[in-house]
Each structure stands twice: as C-alpha cells, then as structure tokens.
Amino acid sequence: MATVMNLLPIVLMFVIFYFLLIRPQQKRQRAVQQMQANLKKGDKIVTIGGLHGIIDSVDEDKVVIRAGDGTRLTYDRSAVREVVAENK
Numbered sequence: 001m002a003t004v005m006n007l008l009p010i011v012l013m014f015v016i017f018y019f020l021l022i023r024p025q026q027k028r029q030r031a032v033q034q035m036q037a038n039l040k041k042g043d044k045i046v047t048i049g050g051l052h053g054i055i056d057s058v059d060e061d062k063v064v065i066r067a068g069d070g071t072r073l074t075y076d077r078s079a080v081r082e083v084v085a086e087n088k
Contacts, residue, residue: 035080035082035083036077036078036080039055039058039063039077039080039083040055040058041055041056041057041058042054042055043055043083044083044084045063045065045080045081045082045083045084046080046081046082046084047065047075047079047080047081048079048080048081049079051065051067051073052067052068052084053065053066053067053068053073054066056072058077061076061077062074062075062076062077063075063076063077063080
C-alpha cells in the first residue's frame with residue numbers, strides 16, 4: 001500500500017502533463033494539417049518564412065505562390081503557416 005501511495009504523485013503528474021501540454025499540442029498539430037490539406041487556389045497565405053502571397057496552383061505536395069510583384073514561387077505544402085482571412 002505504501003508503494004502505491006509513493007507512485008500516486010508521479011502518476012498524477014503525468015496525467016496533468018498530458019492534459020496541459022501533450023493534448024493541446026496534438027490538437028494544434030491536427031488543425032495545421034487540416035488547414036494545409038484544404039489549401040486551394042486564390043487563398044491568401046503566409047509561409048513559415050514570413051512570405052505573404054496568394055496561391056496560384058496546388059499540387060499533391062507543393063503549392064505555387066504568387067508574390068506581390070507577380071513572381072511565382074514553389075513551396076512545399078508544409079511550409080504554409082496560415083491562411084489569412086480576407087477583410088471585407
């Protein structure tokens with residue numbers, strides 16, 4: 001019985017870490033993967049490097065981004081950080 005009482009704080013600490021750290025990180029990761037899977041032509045995006053542009057075309061694992069001066073750049077889909085909501 002004493003060993004169970006000694007292990008209880010350690011088990012409780014793992015449970016707290018799971019709900020405060022691991023689970024929210026998994027939810028954020030799933031949301032990013034879903035966003036990257038739903039990219040479409042015309043979306044305004046920001047890459048992980050800070051490049052702002054509009055998606056010109058989408059391939060299976062690559063996107064072509066049109067920058068402000070009309071330059072077309074090819075990036076991996078995983079390089080897209082966020083889709084920027086349009087102001088209307």
